[in-house]
Amino acid sequence: MDRMDLLSALVDKGLRREPPTRAEALAVLATSDDDLLEVVAAAGRVRRAWFGRRVKLNYLVNLKSGLCPEDCSYCSQRLGSKAEILTYTWLKPDAAVAAANAGVAGGARRVCLVASGRGPTDRDVERVCETVSALRAEHGTAVEVCACLGLLSDGQAERLRAAGANAYNHNLNTSQAAYADICTTHDFTDRAETVRRARAGGLSPCSGLIAGMGESDEDLVDVAFALRELEVDSVPVNFLIPFDGTPLAGRWELTPQRALRILAMVRFVCQDAEVRIAGGRELHLRTLQPLALHIANSLFLGDYLTSEGQSGRADLAMIADAGFEVEGGTVPAGPPEPDADADAGGGEPAGAAVPVAVRRRGAGTTLPPNA
Numbered sequence: 088m089d090r091m092d093l094l095s096a097l098v099d100k101g102l103r104r105e106p107p108t109r110a111e112a113l114a115v116l117a118t119s120d121d122d123l124l125e126v127v128a129a130a131g132r133v134r135r136a137w138f139g140r141r142v143k144l145n146y147l148v149n150l151k152s153g154l155c156p157e158d159c160s161y162c163s164q165r166l167g168s169k170a171e172i173l174t175y176t177w178l179k180p181d182a183a184v185a186a187a188n189a190g191v192a193g194g195a196r197r198v199c200l201v202a203s204g205r206g207p208t209d210r211d212v213e214r215v216c217e218t219v220s221a222l223r224a225e226h227g228t229a230v231e232v233c234a235c236l237g238l239l240s241d242g243q244a245e246r247l248r249a250a251g252a253n254a255y256n257h258n259l260n261t262s263q264a265a266y267a268d269i270c271t272t273h274d275f276t277d278r279a280e281t282v283r284r285a286r287a288g289g290l291s292p293c294s295g296l297i298a299g300m301g302e303s304d305e306d307l308v309d310v311a312f313a314l315r316e317l318e319v320d321s322v323p324v325n326f327l328i329p330f331d332g333t334p335l336a337g338r339w340e341l342t343p344q345r346a347l348r349i350l351a352m353v354r355f356v357c358q359d360a361e362v363r364i365a366g367g368r369e370l371h372l373r374t375l376q377p378l379a380l381h382i383a384n385s386l387f388l389g390d391y392l393t394s395e396g397q398s399g400r401a402d403l404a405m406i407a408d409a410g411f412e413v414e415g416g417t418v419p420a421g422p423p424e425p426d427a428d429a430d431a432g433g434g435e436p437a438g439a440a441v442p443v444a445v446r447r448r449g450a451g452t453t454l455p456p457n458a
């Protein structure tokens with residue numbers, strides 16, 4: 088099948104929500120840089136059919152940072168991590184709500200409450216429920232609340248739902264075949280089971296992947312199809328942030344073009360899911376970030392869990408400049424601050440390593456958050 092036949096078949100299927108074949112998904116990843124704009128345009132047709140020109144903004148609040156007993160090799164919070172990240176235990180509900188409110192004021196319509204660890208105790212769930220209830224009381228239904236606390240035990244999803252949580256995030260990260268290469272303390276089936284528990288407990292399942300960890304095209308396609316099979320509502324696509332002090336330090340295997348092809352493949356497989364440009368976009372998409380908005384319909388505003396993103400104002404300006412609109416937004420888009428692009432990785436040649444800025448502001452610090 089030639090490239091134009093491939094893309095028109097993928098668009099037709101995308102509009103009908105008919106799954107592509109595995110071969111078609113692999114073929115998207117194998118397209119050349121010469122074909123990049125055609126791939127983006129085709130994925131853009133599917134994106135616009137389901138989501139118009141809307142961009143959903145999500146805001147991360149790291150409730151508990153570092154000191155995790157698990158050994159996920161990509162994670163700056165893992166057992167034995169030497170990454171010089173902020174480490175702190177549970178934020179008090181008022182501090183968590185204050186951090187979340189900064190994101191909401193910046194335009195976010197979903198707040199993601201995240202804690203490091205293998206999974207929450209029932210006491211931890213109660214603690215998070217206090218924050219969820221406080222956010223629900225303050226914002227009603229104008230803001231969605233997602234929890235991301237690790238592997239769930241029986242009844243925990245239901246308790247979060249009863250407190251007012253809308254969604255639960257637990258990423259599959261990579262294929263079942265490659266999972267043992269990135270973690271030995273839990274496995275792929277543990278993660279998939281938590282996604283199922285979240286759905287069964289009444290929470291909207293959010294689950295995604297990380298690209299750039301040494302996986303093959305087959306692994307990326309397998310994890311995308313696994314996410315489709317789990318019927319997840321939102322799919323964060325992360326690009327590895329190779330923190331110094333972790334086993335994957337120094338791994339820079341993505342180009343901006345490949346990052347776009349990966350997003351397009353995910354869009355063609357999970358056609359009507361919220362595809363979210365997640366961690367690492369500034370480092371890997373760099374100056375091609377606006378093109379990714381034609382494929383994905385969602386991103387994280389501001390900072391990540393343990394690293395800093397470009398400024399929230401630069402995010403809003405990028406969305407407006409690219410001709411998209413913030414979902415539910417009343418936030419006026421203005422020009423970015425003069426130094427807003429300084430931390431976006433702009434201007435670096437493709438494939439170059441750019442420094443990872445460890446987060447030093449927002450939750451767990453006395454400095455204001457980036458939103």
Ligand code: SF4
Pocket residue numbers: 155156157158159162163164165166202203204205237
């Ligand atoms: S379980 Fe979560 S916080 Fe812990 S090492 Fe793995 S990804 Fe990091």
